Amino acid sequence: MSLEAAFADEPAFVPYLAAGDPSYEASIEYVEALARGGADAIELGLPFSEPIAEGTTIQEAIVRALDAGMTPDRYLEFVREVDVDVPLVCMTYYNLIYQYGESDGPRSFVEAAAEAGIEGFVVPDLPAEEAGPLRAACDEFGLDLVFIVAPTTEGDRLETMKEQVSGYVYVQARLGTTGARDEVSDYTERSLARIADWDVPKAVGFGIKTGDHAERIVRAGADGIIVGSALVDIVAEGYENGDSTEVVADRLEAKARELKEGALAGAPVEQ
Amino acid sequence: MSLEAAFADEPAFVPYLAAGDPSYEASIEYVEALARGGADAIELGLPFSEPIAEGTTIQEAIVRALDAGMTPDRYLEFVREVDVDVPLVCMTYYNLIYQYGESDGPRSFVEAAAEAGIEGFVVPDLPAEEAGPLRAACDEFGLDLVFIVAPTTEGDRLETMKEQVSGYVYVQARLGTTGARDEVSDYTERSLARIADWDVPKAVGFGIKTGDHAERIVRAGADGIIVGSALVDIVAEGYENGDSTEVVADRLEAKARELKEGALAGAPVEQ
Amino acid sequence: SKFGEYGGQYVPEALMPAIEELTDAYERYVLDNEDGFMDEFRERMADFGGRPLPLQRADQLSQRYDTEVYLKREDLLHGGAHKLNNALGQVLLAKYMGKERIIAETGAGQHGTATAMAAAHLDMPCEIYMGETDIARQRPNVFRMRTNGAEVNPVTTGRGTLKEAISETMRDWARTVENTHYVIGSVVGPHPFPSMVRDFQALISEEAREQIQEKTSDLPDSVLACAGGGSNTMGMFHNFVEDETVDLYAVEAGGSSLSVDEEEGVAPNSASLSTGEEGVLHGARTKLLQDSDGQIMESHSVSAGLDYAGVGPELAHLVDEGRVEPVNVDDDTALEAFHRLSQDEGIIPALETAHAFGYLEEHHDGLGETVIVNVSGRGDKDLETVIEETGNRDLDNAPDMSIFREIGGGML
């Protein structure tokens, strides 16, 4: 299933987890639980040692995954092994994509990711201006390249991104790095208005913790919601408390269901 | 007895102790023991808080005396009380002389010292160039002012001192501050030669520890010997070991006798 | 915004507008001296910073090496290192841009103290992020920052060192970008930082180039500067880059070894120009210490200030072009050089700086008749480290400190 298709019928729920957090095996279970809970696509983080765009929650997830031995090759193995029927998006930093394999640039990794079953990329330290080589590689192997639109993104930069984006656009609902907050920002509507004419689905992220948040975001016009920290928190808590993989997986599935139902509740009544 | 008279008949032995070291009472006994041992005159130190011209041995004696409550007034009382029939020379620093009493300058202290029975002064931080006011006060009250001639003293400065000195001249046998050394310096003869035409007795000090030293100094032409550190060492050792005042006084008397006998042994055979 | 293939702007989208705003401000104020910005910058660097700083002939070293050795005395800059050139420049620029708040990260604490000083001088609220481990290691610098009125925010994530502090500062900036300027401490990060920091630091070589010609009527044969992130390096090289007869040596920290431990992810050196591979870190493409996957290695040097896995992209480019020679010396050589400069010239250098003098000792024969070495900072801050590290080694010229350890309490 293509990324865009994941948003086709109803408001999409796109969860994020760092692959390999807190272990390869548990992480497989957790990703599968999210799919069972209603995920329409999954952003699967490939951990990088210097995650400058993340909040502390996800930063710590990345540290756990790295400490547990996650590498780009293991990640691809993970992608091949995980049993879900929704599209997987690789979220990582550019240096890992850039260094992989023999190629000078991102081509080797894109090729390998495509072979493993990745449908697209989100690269938070790669603005549209620097994205040419990755865009070209994605085109070559039929993958999408998702960009993040921030509340501060304006003018010409919106145009540049609009030209390059595919799959969906990640709408950053408020300023700041990733992290769950109680308040759903007022930025959402304004952000969506600025990209109303884009012909890709608009997924809104940053700060969504509950079904209620999800509902309000969708009601404000989003085609989908992206949730990371609220889910990573469940993984972290389970890890710290020594809960079994099954228990944590159940919690993730339940949370996923809550968020997906919230998103559905916010959907406009069909005409 | 005048200071000069102390040197008249035979080589003089001039010991030094800090008044009040380690206590007022013990110190009285010690000074009297020196007189019994053969002292011809005694340099009695009035302790000053910043004794820049002393070696560590005498510096520590001064600290002990100050800690035990010695002051200029107590010093004068000491001078009145001590029972010796040899002249006492006050050895101190200029600031104590300068500050004493109501006068602007040294006059008050010189007057009080004369009344108490002091016969002269040695002031190691008062070179001849600055000595005018003290010289005048000593003249007024009939006291002597002893100067120190160092190995480095030369030329015009010798003249200035020759004009002002009275009682005796303190010949510093070698460079350095006070302190007992094993070697008797070669400087002695040369130092004495430079002041051969002075009409005051020449007493040599610095580094004399034994009767043998004393003998060699006198043989080299000295009219007397000045001994400080070797005696202060006895006081310090007795203090540290908790020896009784009597025992320490006996040791001082014995050491004084050794030094006096040494000085006599060095005297030229009478013609 | 590129130096050959290096440089660029690899930052989160939320920061791009700030980066663009800064680029615009850089071009207007720094490059075009709009509103007399550069005039005010130079004036403040003179009156507050103490510029110009001397180019001093090192009498003893000149004799030792039979070479005319000149010292560019950045150690005399207010704060004790070249860092203020950049910190004051950026805080002043933030003021011109109408920003109301300054943030910065610091590892060894030198950039933090310089930024705190500059912010106090210009009456700007200032917060410094610093890892908890670094806070414990660099307490005097923490107290200096606090004394200058800066907030110091302890970063407790991860190992509590520079990398976590950088992430935390980025996070702050991503939240507060509209009223806050992030003062990056070296010629690293996204454009325009590498160019802008270089331009502020270029006062060093602007002065030195003029001074050496006054003193010798000629250009030097070689110019040496230590290189971590590379801000003193680029500051010292910039005005000599066009002088093709002048050889430029970037002296990196060779640490204990140039080899790496991929398993542990540790490089026991900070020689990214000498041994690093091209990659993307902290906003720029440059040479990095990384493993074959592209994960960043933990670097190491006896000098905390050189201890960084990246390097300025312009330096990486100048190395590729053959214009700058990347060299390095190990910890022992740097420590010996520290003692040599202290004893022979009466200048206690920063441990960073000591690396440049270590190279001079080892290779003075190949440097020509006249050499300038940038004394990038003073070493008061490093005394404790030096005493400890010297005690663990067998160096020829280390002073004996043993009796002073016995008198009184702790190390310092």
Next chain:
Amino acid sequence: SKFGEYGGQYVPEALMPAIEELTDAYERYVLDNEDGFMDEFRERMADFGGRPLPLQRADQLSQRYDTEVYLKREDLLHGGAHKLNNALGQVLLAKYMGKERIIAETGAGQHGTATAMAAAHLDMPCEIYMGETDIARQRPNVFRMRTNGAEVNPVTTGRGTLKEAISETMRDWARTVENTHYVIGSVVGPHPFPSMVRDFQALISEEAREQIQEKTSDLPDSVLACAGGGSNTMGMFHNFVEDETVDLYAVEAGGSSLSVDEEEGVAPNSASLSTGEEGVLHGARTKLLQDSDGQIMESHSVSAGLDYAGVGPELAHLVDEGRVEPVNVDDDTALEAFHRLSQDEGIIPALETAHAFGYLEEHHDGLGETVIVNVSGRGDKDLETVIEETGNRDLDNAPDMSIFREIGGGML
């Protein structure tokens, strides 16, 4: 050799020839510039020391006091204080005199570090006497001296502080006077030291007088400098003494109280100009803290560098003449001023220096429109003391250091 009734040469006879030799050398080399001595001195103070140093307008303080406040930035001199002006001058003079060895005493350690630096620079063997108690209190300075290659001789007599170190240095000099020069650290001691040290330090006011006229086309109304022994004070005042419209304020350490405890022999201040009586100490007649017998009192100040019972004889004379106004501020005021300058101007001053700013805070109304304050040194050395002393008091502007005490180990 006198300043009115003050000054003179109250030294042991054995030292008089050395004092005469030094007087001769002072007259020839310093006063008459024989063999270009003063030219070399000035050149080395420029290249090695970093002179001239800025006269900086203090923007925040000027606004605070509605007064034009200018700072003479001696804190930027190599070594971090005005001390090098004198130390380098004397070590260079010793070299011209053919001496082969330098000795000095140090209490807080500032003069010792400056002398060790100067001796290293000029390749002269150097020994510093320092009381054991001071060694334990001022360890970083001990390590700096050793790092510069100086021997540091611990003095164990008495309380192991400055006075014992002075006596011990005198003893050394009395033994070694023929080949050794004793570098006295302030405008104290026998002639020619007070005049000679003043002349070396007078670079401060020579520059400041020219700079203030460049900046304001006028002379200042007031000049402030802290006063312990008085070397920065005389250096800052000297070239203004003839300018009768310029008021000169010597700001002493008021400590915790101006009263004295005769019983204990302790003055809880170091205000010898304000409260001392005429007497003779360390070779000169001057104003002293002494009891009614003439015994020297133990002085006290939160600033170790001001903690001295005497003062330069020329200052005593200028006070008697009415040319210099002796004033003082207490420990609390000095500490508050320390924090104020650090926070408002981005300059961490020495605690000595902070006293001058304390007076400015309390009395700015009476100082006229333009004031110069001598920033005699930087305060890195005082951070530990300031944190401790600040923690014991209730000061309005003290930064909170509590969380940083919890992170990591000891105080600094």
